[in-house]
Amino acid sequence: MTGFWLIVRRDVVMAWRQGGDGFMAIMFFLITVTLFPLSVGPESTILARIGAAVVWVAALLATLLSLERMFQSDFEDGSLDLMAITPLSLEAVVLAKCLANWLLTGAPLLLAAPVLAMMLHMDREGLAIFVTAMALGTPSLVFTGAIGAALTVGARRGGVLLTLLVLPLYIPVLIFGVGAVEAAVMGQPAQPHLLVLGGLLLGTLPLGLWASTAALRQALE
Amino acid sequence: MNDTKSPSRNAPKAPEAAGADRPQDNGGGLFTGRGLVCVRGGRTVFEGLDFTLKSGDALVLLGPNGSGKSSLLRIMAGLLKPGGGDLLWYGYAVTDDPESHHARQHYVGHLDGLKAAMTVSENLSFWTGLRMGEAPPPGLIRNALDTFGLDHLADFPARMLSAGQKRRLSLARVLASPADLWLLDEPAVALDRESVATLEQAIARHRRRGGMVVVATHSEIALSRAWPLYLDRFAPSSGLAELREDAATALGDGGHKSARASRQEAQP
Numbered sequence: 001m002t003g004f005w006l007i008v009r010r011d012v013v014m015a016w017r018q019g020g021d022g023f024m025a026i027m028f029f030l031i032t033v034t035l036f037p038l039s040v041g042p043e044s045t046i047l048a049r050i051g052a053a054v055v056w057v058a059a060l061l062a063t064l065l066s067l068e069r070m071f072q073s074d075f076e077d078g079s080l081d082l083m084a085i086t087p088l089s090l091e092a093v094v095l096a097k098c099l100a101n102w103l104l105t106g107a108p109l110l111l112a113a114p115v116l117a118m119m120l121h122m123d124r125e126g127l128a129i130f131v132t133a134m135a136l137g138t139p140s141l142v143f144t145g146a147i148g149a150a151l152t153v154g155a156r157r158g159g160v161l162l163t164l165l166v167l168p169l170y171i172p173v174l175i176f177g178v179g180a181v182e183a184a185v186m187g188q189p190a191q192p193h194l195l196v197l198g199g200l201l202l203g204t205l206p207l208g209l210w211a212s213t214a215a216l217r218q219a220l221e
Numbered sequence: 222m223n224d225t226k227s228p229s230r231n232a233p234k235a236p237e238a239a240g241a242d243r244p245q246d247n248g249g250g251l252f253t254g255r256g257l258v259c260v261r262g263g264r265t266v267f268e269g270l271d272f273t274l275k276s277g278d279a280l281v282l283l284g285p286n287g288s289g290k291s292s293l294l295r296i297m298a299g300l301l302k303p304g305g306g307d308l309l310w311y312g313y314a315v316t317d318d319p320e321s322h323h324a325r326q327h328y329v330g331h332l333d334g335l336k337a338a339m340t341v342s343e344n345l346s347f348w349t350g351l352r353m354g355e356a357p358p359p360g361l362i363r364n365a366l367d368t369f370g371l372d373h374l375a376d377f378p379a380r381m382l383s384a385g386q387k388r389r390l391s392l393a394r395v396l397a398s399p400a401d402l403w404l405l406d407e408p409a410v411a412l413d414r415e416s417v418a419t420l421e422q423a424i425a426r427h428r429r430r431g432g433m434v435v436v437a438t439h440s441e442i443a444l445s446r447a448w449p450l451y452l453d454r455f456a457p458s459s460g461l462a463e464l465r466e467d468a469a470t471a472l473g474d475g476g477h478k479s480a481r482a483s484r485q486e487a488q489p
Contacts, residue, residue: 003351010339010347017338078332085298086351087324221301 003088004096011100026108029062033116044121051120052130052181059109059134060170063141066105067166068159070097070149071216080153084220091213094150098142098208106138122181129184129194136197137177143201143208144169150215172200251275251311252297252402252433258305259292265304266292267455274402274435277428279444282437284452290437291331293452294404297435298328324352326402327395333387337380341371341390344379349397357397365397366390369419384411392416396423403427403434409442417442 036054040046074080074097083093113134117127148166152158180193257270266289274280282290295301297308299319308315315322335344342362349357349365366372369389374382382390388411395403403424409417421443424434436442 003354006347006350006356010336014336014338076332077336078330078334079336081300081330081332082328082334082348083351085300085323085326085328087320087354088351089320 003086004092007083007093007096008100008103011097012103015100015104025062025066025105026112028065029058029109030112030116032058032061033120037119048121048123048185051117051122052126052178052185054120055113055116055130056137056174056177059113059138060141060167060174062109063105063138063145064163064166066101067145067149068152068162070101070146071153072149072158075153075219080216081220084216090216091209094146094209094213094216098139098146101146102139102142106142109138110134123185126181126185129190130181132194133177133180133190133197136194136201137173140173140197140201140204141170143204144173146208146212147215150212150219153216153219173197176200253309253312254297254306255309256306257293257296257303257308259289259296259301260304261289261292265457267452268305268457270306270450270452270455272450274433276431276433278433279424279428279447280433280435281442281444281447281449282435282452283449288452288456290452291406294328294330294406294435294437297402298326298404299323300328325400326404327398327400328404328406329391329395329408330406333391335379335382335387335390338378340376340378341382342366342375345390345393345397348394352398352400361397365393368396368423369393369416385413385416388412389416392420392423401432403432405434405436405438407437407439409438409440 033055036050037047040050071080074083084090086093110131114127114131117130122130145162145166148162148169151165152162155161176193176196180190180197183190183193252274254270254272256268258268259266259270266287270293272280282293284290292301296303299315299322310322310325334348336347339347342359345365346357346359346362349362363372363375366375369392371386371389371393374386379387379390388408392408395405408420412420417440424436424442424444427434434444436444436447
């Protein structure tokens, strides 16, 4: 097992043992989405209209919740120092931590999303597109968020700052994620939206890694 | 160039000048620093710092709080960029290939990098595996734990450990995988007498095999033939530095600033 997978496994195992960190995001996601049918009322027309948007916004906020812990605890206990001076490059370390973060937040959201979509009366062809859009969009959210997490590492009350830094950067993913589902529901081709989401993922992957690694190096100085 | 015994305000052990001839810039060193400068928060902590380490050498960093001992270790580890100067390994700048430099060193800082939710052996095998690029064999981990008397705690979560036990686990990490260079920042803090002796033996064994060690310490760690490096002598505007400069000029040394390493005899 390479160093990369050791880090992924460590982060996942620790989140599993500590409970809170790992499940907080998914619980938050489920509860937030459930609030909408309760507050708006069970009318299927309204819920179908806003369903995609509600699930996307909830996914965005749930991802945000988990970001604060992404580098913070490793920074505080000196793990990040040691990871920065292993034979593994810091970029690989950051990629491993992003992957672990996605496995703990993005992947469970992906599993829960179809159930929630049905609860919100999203129709069937919308559902397949919706899951695809989530699969493409959530990794982008993690890579973009990693920049904010790395920039605010070591900052006091970094959580609020992190939110302010990262949320505006999430807007493109939100627009095209919701756009894909709406297009599918309206009977229009969703492919352009999905392609843009894929493009965003290809852009945020290198950019997020590069920027967050640079920010972490700065924080370790 | 003859080494002179410079005055020091805070030497824990009186440095002896006997047999202390130590050419600083002969290029024969494995690991050398030339003209290192450290700037923290806009303040120059030290400047013009030179050191040379050869196979089997030990360098002890001495100086008051804030004189840059930890910063120098972080510079040596590659965690901190020096404000100036070069760090060379066999004459090549370590910044040319940072990953190789990381692979040949062990760094033990103030923080232990231990995860409370993981067991003692999981913590150790994670860090060792990360260095080796694969999951380490369990025997290796057991041996390292055994050396520092942690074998009976192997399956306990790290949160149960006392400060001294955490420190021992950090030091066990150094033993678990081989590295040429050990960088130890206050390794004896919180250690009991027996563990300090174990550490001393481990360092001696490491040096016999040709390894190098740099230790920053306030407490007593007995190291035979260690080179002390007084960091306060490289503080930019200290009267001491100027005095030394004047003396050096008067002696025709050209004001060459170098680590006035003097031989420190083994203390029982």
